[in-house]
Amino acid sequence: MENIVSLKNIVVEFEDGDRILKDISLDIKDKEFVTFLGPSGCGKTTTLRIIGGFLEPTSGDVFFDGKRINGMPPHKRNVNTVFQRYALFPHLNVYENIAFGLRVQKVPEKEIVRRVGEMLELVNLMGYEKRSVNRLSGGQQQRVAIARALVNRPKVLLLDEPLGALDLKLRKEMQTELRKIQQALELTFVYVTHDQEEALTMSDTIVVMNNGNIQQIGSPTDIYNEPENAFVADFIGESNIINGCMPEDCVVEFTGRRFECVDKGFSPNETVDVVIRPEDIKIIPADQAKLTGIVESVVFKGVHYEMIVDGVDHKWMIHSTKFEPVGAMIGMAVDPYDIHIMKKVEEE
Amino acid sequence: MKLKAFSAPYLVWMIVFIVVPLLMVVYFAFTTDNGEFTLEYISDVGQYANIFMRSIWLAIIATIICLVVAYPLSYMLSRMSKHTQSTMLMIVMLPMWMNFLLRTYAWMTLLGNNGIINQLLGMIGLGPFKLINTEGAVVLGMVYNYLPFMILPLYSVMVKIDKSVIEAANDLGCNSFHTMFRVIFPLSLPGVTSGITMVFVPAISTFIISRMLGGGSNLLIGDLIEMQFLGNSYNPHLGAAISMVLMVIILVIMTVMNQFSPDDQVLI
Ligand SMILES: Nc1ncnc2c1ncn2[C@@H]1O[C@H](COP(=O)(O)OP(=O)(O)OP(=O)(O)O)[C@@H](O)[C@H]1O
Ligand SMILES: [Mg+2]
Numbered sequence: 001m002e003n004i005v006s007l008k009n010i011v012v013e014f015e016d017g018d019r020i021l022k023d024i025s026l027d028i029k030d031k032e033f034v035t036f037l038g039p040s041g042c043g044k045t046t047t048l049r050i051i052g053g054f055l056e057p058t059s060g061d062v063f064f065d066g067k068r069i070n071g072m073p074p075h076k077r078n079v080n081t082v083f084q085r086y087a088l089f090p091h092l093n094v095y096e097n098i099a100f101g102l103r104v105q106k107v108p109e110k111e112i113v114r115r116v117g118e119m120l121e122l123v124n125l126m127g128y129e130k131r132s133v134n135r136l137s138g139g140q141q142q143r144v145a146i147a148r149a150l151v152n153r154p155k156v157l158l159l160d161e162p163l164g165a166l167d168l169k170l171r172k173e174m175q176t177e178l179r180k181i182q183q184a185l186e187l188t189f190v191y192v193t194h195d196q197e198e199a200l201t202m203s204d205t206i207v208v209m210n211n212g213n214i215q216q217i218g219s220p221t222d223i224y225n226e227p228e229n230a231f232v233a234d235f236i237g238e239s240n241i242i243n244g245c246m247p248e249d250c251v252v253e254f255t256g257r258r259f260e261c262v263d264k265g266f267s268p269n270e271t272v273d274v275v276i277r278p279e280d281i282k283i284i285p286a287d288q289a290k291l292t293g294i295v296e297s298v299v300f301k302g303v304h305y306e307m308i309v310d311g312v313d314h315k316w317m318i319h320s321t322k323f324e325p326v327g328a329m330i331g332m333a334v335d336p337y338d339i340h341i342m343k344k345v346e347e348e
Numbered sequence: 349m350k351l352k353a354f355s356a357p358y359l360v361w362m363i364v365f366i367v368v369p370l371l372m373v374v375y376f377a378f379t380t381d382n383g384e385f386t387l388e389y390i391s392d393v394g395q396y397a398n399i400f401m402r403s404i405w406l407a408i409i410a411t412i413i414c415l416v417v418a419y420p421l422s423y424m425l426s427r428m429s430k431h432t433q434s435t436m437l438m439i440v441m442l443p444m445w446m447n448f449l450l451r452t453y454a455w456m457t458l459l460g461n462n463g464i465i466n467q468l469l470g471m472i473g474l475g476p477f478k479l480i481n482t483e484g485a486v487v488l489g490m491v492y493n494y495l496p497f498m499i500l501p502l503y504s505v506m507v508k509i510d511k512s513v514i515e516a517a518n519d520l521g522c523n524s525f526h527t528m529f530r531v532i533f534p535l536s537l538p539g540v541t542s543g544i545t546m547v548f549v550p551a552i553s554t555f556i557i558s559r560m561l562g563g564g565s566n567l568l569i570g571d572l573i574e575m576q577f578l579g580n581s582y583n584p585h586l587g588a589a590i591s592m593v594l595m596v597i598i599l600v601i602m603t604v605m606n607q608f609s610p611d612d613q614v615l616i
Contacts, residue, residue, distance in 0.1 A: 054515055074518040075526075081519045087512035091534045101520035104530070152520065 003063070004030040004156060004188050005051055010060035012046055012212075020046050021057070022212040028156075028190060028205075033182055035191045035199040038209035039235070044192040045084055047209075048158045051190065052081045065155075080149040084160035084192075086141045088133040088148070094120075095129035097144055101152040119147035122177060138165040143174075150181065156188045163198070175202055196236050200224065208232050215345075229342045230273035237277065242314050244274040244341070252341055255313045257290050259334070263341035273342040278306070278319040280338035289331025291316075295324050376588035389589035396572060396590065403569040404597070406483060407552035410490035411498075414547045415540065417491070418498035422539075423532070425499075426506035433507075440499055443492075452489055452560050459485055459561065481563030489557035490547075497546040505539030506532075541605055549598055569594055 005028040012021040021043050028034050036044045049055040050062060053074035062069050069077065080101070088097050098119050102112045120126050123143035128136070133144060142165045149157060162178075163171045179202050182189045193199055199206050200220040208215040208223060208231075216228040227233035230241045244254035249264035254274050266272060286292045293311035305323055309316040309330065316332060324330050380386050425436050443451060458464050459479040469475040479485060509532060517527045555570030562568070569590065576587025 052519060054518075073523075074515070075521050075523050079519075081516075083512060083516060083519075085512060087510065087516040089513060089516070089531060091531075091537075100517075100530075104521040104526060148516075148520070 002030055002066075003027045004032075004065060005190070006061075006063040007047070007050065008061040008063070010047075010050060010057045010062070012043075012050070012055065013058045020212050021050075024060070024212075024214055026207060026214065026217065028188060030155075031186045031188055033179065033189045033191065033202060033204045035193060035203040035206050036209055037193060037196060037199040037206055037235070038215075039194060042209045043212045044194075044209060045160055048081065048160055048190065048192060051156070052079055052158055053077050078155045080152050080154040080157055082145050082149045082157070082159040082162045084164075086145040088141055088144055090132075090134055092133070093129065094125060094131050094133060094136070094144055097133055098147045098151055100148060105152075115151050116147075119151045122150075122181070123147045123174075139167070139170065142166065146174075146178075153185060153187065156190060157182075158190045158192075160192045161194070162191070163193075171198075178202070200236070208235060210235075227275065227340065227342070229345050230275060231345060233273075233275040233340065233342070238317060238319075240276045240278065240281075240314070240316055242274045242276075243271065245269050245271045246341065250336075252339060255291065255311065259290070259339060260336045261339040261341060262337050263339075266341070266343075271344060273344060275340040275342055276334055276338060278317040279304070280334055281316060281318045281320075282333045283318065283320055283322055283324060284331045284333045286329045286331040289333060291332040291334075292329060293332065295326050295328045295330060298323070298326055373588045373591050376585050377592045380585065389585045390593070392586055393589050393593050396569075399567055399569055399572055400593075400597070402483075402566070403552050406487055406490070406568070407548050410487050410494065410551045411544055411548045413487065413491050414495050414498040415544065418495060418502055418543065419536075419540075422499050422502035422506055423536075425503050426509070437503070440496055444496055448493060449556065451493065452557060455485070455489055455492065456480065456560055459488075480561060481565065483562065483566055485561040486558050486566050486568075489561045490551045490554065493557065494547040494551055497550075498543040501542040501546060502536060502539040505536050509535050537608070541608065544605060545602060548601070552598065553594060 005026075007024055007026045010021055010024040011019065013019050024043075024047060036047060038044055046055065050057055053069070053072060053076075056071065064077065064079075089100065092100065095116060098116045099112050102115060107115075120129065123146055125140065125143055125147070128140070133141060136144065142162060146159070146162050149159075159178075163174050166174060175198060178189070181187070191199075191202065200223075203220055205217065206220055206223050207217050210231050216223060216232045218226070223232065223236055227236060227239075230239075233239040234241055242254045244252050246252055246263075246266040247258070247269055249266075250261055252259050252261045252263070252272070252274060291311060293309035293316060296308045296310045296315070299306045301319070304319045304321050307318045307320065307324065309318055309332065311332070318332070377389055378385055378387070380388070425433060425440075428436065456463075460466070461476055461478070461480065463479070465479060466476040469477065513531060513535070514527060517531045522530060553570045553573075555568060555574045558566050558568040558571055573587050573590050573594070575581050576583045576590065
């Protein structure tokens, strides 16, 4: 598969001198579902605006289908956008909003009727054709915005938190639908969300962003199982993150004890982040354990119990199917390959 | 129902200064000096059809020129930075701080046969042209005086057009021309209709501008009405009848205009 969109060393600074994107490089493959995931304000929308052509990077290059497209206006790019704040046309009704792009392209009326009809069905807004968009709920407006962009079948569709205003059930339905459409029409989707579950279930590739930097690019399983740093580990799923150091290869020291692990290649006594997933901590009898603690709280989560265990120098989060009462002294064990060692990220 | 009590002064004000004068106009238009009912004056209005036509025609031309000049200006204004916008608005409003009569006098001296414009043209060997006392001068006076009334409603509708809607249009394949035609113009229609009203109504009934810049030969309805009340052809009944016909014409034109504006925006 070849790259449909490439960003090379993109830097964005606004007038006030703030660096919003700091040297972003990224390749998006044709027909891929890529998700930008990151906390609010990390630069997801800004990156989409660069691809859409609404914002010129301060430096760096944008490529589309191998051609450099810096400076090309949005209407010449084979890209459509579902805007975070919908940006529907207030003077047009639902039908005309969706038909807008087709009318601009002078698509024959018969085909417009058919394609808009398909879209209305898809986003579940049949019967709303004549309704003014000003009299729709937030979720309905969002669905019109999706239909209005999708109806054009662009090579690349940019979706900026397109399901944010929907209730959980509708959101799940739309997630499945969008994924189906993307695969059926073989489109490239660049999807923005700050919901990690949404990112994990829908994407081929996840781009984790923070603070204008890309933290990690990888498949959902890569990102979940092999987070590259403590930020990614913390943002995707839940994690115990502890300060530690590496006295030698395959040995890590934290909470004053030494543990066997599988990571190597750190300089001697380098300080590191130690990441352990709550489901990887096993409960064992306290007298056989290197790590012990007192159960502070227990919450039933359906499949498992979530326990907070006070181990004096660290509060551990454990997911276990075994119940331990509050106040019980327990021992904890972790297999060497479940201890993830990560380089410290330099904070700016 | 305390609120109703508060509105009482306005109600009184409206009755005394709007309803009563209107009723008086109607009364005068349909009665003779002795107070008898008559249609004579209304039918007399027909003699002045050519003046009506000229007034409507000049007002339409002035309104169109105002619209053509104000539209791009307002659009540029609405897309400037907030700070520049307020400065530019002040410049637009600046002439309005001066008295209407003074501004029009200024044009008299500019346009006169020995006025500044003809003098300047003379220096490069042109003219002199007959500028003052022409229909063109009257239209110029109207445009000059009423242009801000076109700019303001257009501008205030256009600043409310969200930038993101324009981006959405670009995103969906519109170049600047298509964006203007498919999005910006439809969204600015309420401003266009109210701008047209605010220019057309005073332009059709003006009498100072035509007198000062049009000379005696370009009489408008406003002059005609004024003459019936204050001039040598004193006849308030005919004046009232002409006023009534004028009001009906304006009402009809505005009703037609309203057909073109969106449902939720009605002008009158
Ligand atoms: N026009 C602008 N001028 C100055 N700063 C801006 C501008 N637009 C965005 N920013 C800043 O850029 C940063 C990134 O914004 P962006 O909209 O890309 O965030 P985001 O990741 O999409 O966040 P969210 O999830 O809340 O939508 C923010 O700190 C924001 O304040
Ligand atoms: Mg955003």
